[in-house]
Structures are given as structure tokens and as C-alpha cells.
Amino acid sequence: MIPLFYNVKKKQWFHREKGKAYTWGVLDTPISYLETDTDDETFKTVLHEKQTKLGPVVGILASSSKDAPFTGNTKTFQRFINHVHSHHGFAFVFTRSGIKVDAVDGYTLHPVTHQWIKIRLPYPDFVYNRIPSPDDEDSLEYEENMSWLNEYGIPFFNRSFLSKWETYLLLNHHVHLQPFLPETKRVTSPQVLRQMLKDHGAIILKPTSRSKGSGVLKLERSSNGKLQAFSNAGLDSFEDVTEFWKKRFDHTVRFIAQPFIVRKKIEGLPYDYRVLVQKGPDGWRVSGYGIRCAGKGKLTTHVPSGGTLLPVNMAPLHGERLNRLAIMIGKTLDNALGPICEFSIDLGIDQGNHCWIFEVNSKPMVFDEAPIQREWEKRWFEQVLAITGFSQHDINPLPGTHTIG
Structure with missing residues (x-):
């Protein structure tokens, strides 16, 4: 020294x-x-x-x-x-x-x-x-x-943020990842929304290049046939998809549509997982994960939008399976977009215990859990030294x- x-x-x-x-x-x-x-x-x-x-x-x-x-x-x-x-x-x-x-x-x-x-x-x-x-x-x-x-x-x-649509296309080429990916469509016309609503009853719209739940909407038909659009800001009602498309849909932003997956709940509120994955001398592995629970009346689990952190022992994930999933995603992204070296995964578990990949981010946001932060910094610096x-x-x-x- x-x-x-x-x-x-x-x-x-x-x-x-x-x-x-x-x-x-x-x-x-x-x-x-x-x-x-x-x-x-x-x-x-x-x-x-x-x-x-x-x-x-x-x-x-x-x-x-x-x-x-x-x-x-x-x-x-x-x-x-x-x-x-x-x-x-x-x-x-x-x-x-x-x-x-x-x-x-x-x-x-x-x-x-x-x-x-x-x-x-x-x-x-x-x-x-x-x-x-x-x-x-x-x-x-x-x-x-x-x-x-x-x-x-x-x-x-990492070179850049990941587009949700492009990431879906990359991961969907991996035969072992396909079962974990919700059906995803680019929203290019009202017809896409009508077909997705017909097929799934309720759907989620996500901007392809935004984070922290910004711009996310849930669409579903009410009992009187009207179209309801639910976001963290509240509920809006429209006569049909055509009216929604004209009055509410943001045409300056690219969106994808996915089925609305009913996640497991804790004390009546849905939750999901945020997983940090890093590459080190020993390859890809999970550095840690946290649980995020949606706030009352909120659509997403992001803490800035009213979500809360829960202890991981309330709903632990299977470590070996999670690592296998992380390794597959890491290798797929690195081969196509490298060098990646780190990313986070948003995962959800539905009522039938099936695991879904909601999102993959190449620039992980801050983890509020101190042990994950410390592991993140440690493995990150190991990569820098290497x-x-x-x-x-x-x-x-x-x-x-x-x-x-």
C-alpha cells in the first residue's frame, strides 16, 4: 500500500x-x-x-x-x-x-x-x-x-438501462426461462388492449423505459361493462377502450401489456420480491433479496409509492432455485448486452405458487436492507479489482x- x-x-x-x-x-x-x-x-x-x-x-x-x-x-x-x-x-x-x-x-x-x-x-x-x-x-x-x-x-x-420489451424478447428465447415470463405484448393499437382484456380479463400496462412503478396502470372491465384504469394515484372510469385510448393513454411513451397476476398476500396486501444478482470470480449469484408489500389501495409495491419492506422470513424463497434462475438470466443478458455484471429482478408468486419474472433492471436501485447493501458493495469492488x-x-x-x- x-x-x-x-x-x-x-x-x-x-x-x-x-x-x-x-x-x-x-x-x-x-x-x-x-x-x-x-x-x-x-x-x-x-x-x-x-x-x-x-x-x-x-x-x-x-x-x-x-x-x-x-x-x-x-x-x-x-x-x-x-x-x-x-x-x-x-x-x-x-x-x-x-x-x-x-x-x-x-x-x-x-x-x-x-x-x-x-x-x-x-x-x-x-x-x-x-x-x-x-x-x-x-x-x-x-x-x-x-x-x-x-x-x-x-x-x-453497465452500458445502459434495459427496455422492458427488449428484455422480454431476449429472455423469451431461453426455453428454460419462458415458463417464468408473463405473456407480453407491445401496445401499438387499441386492438392489442381489447384482445389482451378478452384473453385475461385484467391486464397491466407498463412504460418500457421507466422505473419505480411510474406510469403503471391496471385495466379491467367493471360489472357494468365500463373500463376501469387503476394506478397508484387512484381509479378512473371510461366507457370503453376507445375512450381510454383517446383520453388517458400516453401516446408519447411506449408501453407493454401483460396479464394482471394475482399475487400472494400478507395481511390482505399483495407482495413481491426484489432480488440483487451480481457476477463475481465464482460467476453469477444472488447477493440478497427483499420483500416489498403494496400499500393499502396501491397498485405497485415500490416504497416511494407507499410500499413497505417486510422481513424475508415472512415468505422466504428457495435459494437454490432462485440462484439457478438468476444464473440463466445473467448469462442470457451478458451474451446479448454485456458487460452487465449486476442486475435486479422483480419476482412475484401467484396464488398457485408459480413464480413470475415481472422485470429485470440493469441498474439496481438502492436496497434499504443494510446486509444487502454491504454485500452489493463487497461483490461490486471484487469485480472492480478483478x-x-x-x-x-x-x-x-x-x-x-x-x-x-
């Missing part, structure tokens, strides 16, 4: 190992030697050493903003930065505007104040793509980010690895 120092005012990194020459970052950028520095704004970090290279340097890619240095889930950024720093690496958040010639201006957490601080780093050894929304990925800035990563051979994951070629055997945190110098 080698101590490294940063002068905030001068925007300069240096080491104090006399007679040594060190580099870091994907371009093997040289690090200056400086025997002394009396500036109070200098702080210290301790990095892995791979021969004469220090690291790993981990960049977290976020979106630009007019009102803030970056946008995204800052709590997630903080957790991963703290984990990297406590395990002898260096991590920072950056956006496209921070990429300079042979350097990146980004933001990290100050080791004493724990506030965000602007800092200059070499091009990173690895980039964690946490662009927060599909809309941000549909931009020239995102294309430029991908071109930059490819030009300099910087490894990264990808960047740094030591795997010394990843336990030591005191004083990121302190004021």
Missing part, C-alpha cells in the same frame, strides 16, 4: 517515496514526487500497488445539470465512494463536462468534512455507469461518453486509509 497526497489549491497529486516512480489511471499517468508540502489543504489516501502502478481509480459516471455539479442518487454515490476509499482505491463522480485532455475533473468526499470536494484525477481504470435515467442516455452527451470509454479502452458496466488487475487478497479495510495529511 502506498500513501498518495493531493494539494487542493494546486490540483496536484504527489507521493513521498524517494527514488520511486509511480503511475495511475488507465493511461498510466505519472505521479509527481514531492518530499514536503506544508499546505493545510493537502490530504492523504492509501492505494493498492501493482508493481509501479497505484489504484484502482474508479469513476462513477453521472448526468450533467445546470443547477448542480451532477445528478443521480447521491446516497448511492457516497456509499460506493466510501467503500472504495476504505479498501485502498480512489473513487469520484464525474460528468461529460469534466473530461479534459488526459485528466478528469470530478467530485469526491473530503476525508474530514465528508462534504463534496472538486478534484482532478487521471482517466480512471474503471467506470461505473450510474446515469440516472433512460432519457439521459438518449442524448448526444451519452454517446460522447460511450465513445470516450471505447477510445481509451476504459472498462465499464477487471483492473489489482490485488484481490487484501480488500479488508484498515484504519487511516483516507485521512488528512
Whole structure:
């Protein structure tokens, strides 16, 4: 482990190992030697050493903003930065505007104040793509980010959000996954809705590129023949599909339709599972899962929409079967869209004890369960070390690895 120092005012990194020459970052950028520095704004970090290279340097890619240095889930950024720093690496958040010639201006957490601080780093050894929304990925800035990563051979994951429709098509090609997938149709006309309602009685509409239950609707006919549209916001009634299509359907968004599956309930409320899956040195495996229960009168189980967390011992899943399912999904996605390296699955169990895959997400959201968070960070950093070629055997945190110098 080698101590490294940063002068905030001068925007300069240096080491104090006399007679040594060190580099870091994907371009093997040289690090200056400086025997002394009396500036109070200098702080210290301790990095892995791979021969004469220090690291790993981990960049977290976020979106630009007019009102803030970056946008995204800052709590997630903080957790991963703290984990990297406590395990002898260096991590920072950056956006496209921070990429300079042979350097990146980004933001990290100050080791004493724990506030965000602007800092200059070499091009990173690895980039964690946490662009927060599909809309941000549909931009020239995102294309430029991908071109930059490819030009300099910087490894990264995950490339992009998964479209619900495209994911369904990929998984449906796997014969052993087909029994777990609800029938899924693209909603291209009112006729699709009429046929699905005729076949299933009640259906779910989901935007193909949104998350957290945004825009999800349940459609079914009432006893008087009218069409009812139920969402987390409440209930609307329409004369028929034609009226719904004209007055309520959002034609600016692409939707899929699936049968409404009556899930198992706890205390009269439906619940489902959110499963975190990661790839490590030993391959794909489930890192953990949580149970989400729908709020009273709510359609989805997402916590921001009124859902609640339940202890997993209230309805445990079969671990071996869940791992087999996760491995099949992981291999299928990696072969078609890799590198994926992590994803989450939304699973539901119906009244007949059949398991259904509701959704697969390439950028897992925050898990509120602390043990899952810790396992997520641990396995994630194991992947980073493996990808960047740094030591795997010394990843336990030591005191004083990121302190004021």
C-alpha cells in the first residue's frame, strides 16, 4: 500500500517515496514526487500497488445539470465512494463536462468534512455507469461518453438501462426461462388492449423505459361493462377502450401489456420480491433479496409509492432455485448486452405458487436492507479489482486509509 497526497489549491497529486516512480489511471499517468508540502489543504489516501502502478481509480459516471455539479442518487454515490476509499482505491463522480485532455475533473468526499470536494484525477481504470435515467442516455452527451470509454479502452458496466420489451424478447428465447415470463405484448393499437382484456380479463400496462412503478396502470372491465384504469394515484372510469385510448393513454411513451397476476398476500396486501444478482470470480449469484408489500389501495409495491419492506422470513424463497434462475438470466443478458455484471429482478408468486419474472433492471436501485447493501458493495469492488488487475487478497479495510495529511 502506498500513501498518495493531493494539494487542493494546486490540483496536484504527489507521493513521498524517494527514488520511486509511480503511475495511475488507465493511461498510466505519472505521479509527481514531492518530499514536503506544508499546505493545510493537502490530504492523504492509501492505494493498492501493482508493481509501479497505484489504484484502482474508479469513476462513477453521472448526468450533467445546470443547477448542480451532477445528478443521480447521491446516497448511492457516497456509499460506493466510501467503500472504495476504505479498501485502498480512489473513487469520484464525474460528468461529460469534466473530461479534459488526459485528466478528469470530478467530485469526491473530503476525508474530514465528508462534504463534496472538486478534484482532478487521471482517466480512471474503471467506470461505473450510474446515469440516472433512460432519457439521459438518449442524448448526444451519452454517446460522447460511450465513445470516450471505447477510445481509451476504459472498462465499464453497465452500458445502459434495459427496455422492458427488449428484455422480454431476449429472455423469451431461453426455453428454460419462458415458463417464468408473463405473456407480453407491445401496445401499438387499441386492438392489442381489447384482445389482451378478452384473453385475461385484467391486464397491466407498463412504460418500457421507466422505473419505480411510474406510469403503471391496471385495466379491467367493471360489472357494468365500463373500463376501469387503476394506478397508484387512484381509479378512473371510461366507457370503453376507445375512450381510454383517446383520453388517458400516453401516446408519447411506449408501453407493454401483460396479464394482471394475482399475487400472494400478507395481511390482505399483495407482495413481491426484489432480488440483487451480481457476477463475481465464482460467476453469477444472488447477493440478497427483499420483500416489498403494496400499500393499502396501491397498485405497485415500490416504497416511494407507499410500499413497505417486510422481513424475508415472512415468505422466504428457495435459494437454490432462485440462484439457478438468476444464473440463466445473467448469462442470457451478458451474451446479448454485456458487460452487465449486476442486475435486479422483480419476482412475484401467484396464488398457485408459480413464480413470475415481472422485470429485470440493469441498474439496481438502492436496497434499504443494510446486509444487502454491504454485500452489493463487497461483490461490486471484487469485480472492480478483478477487471483492473489489482490485488484481490487484501480488500479488508484498515484504519487511516483516507485521512488528512
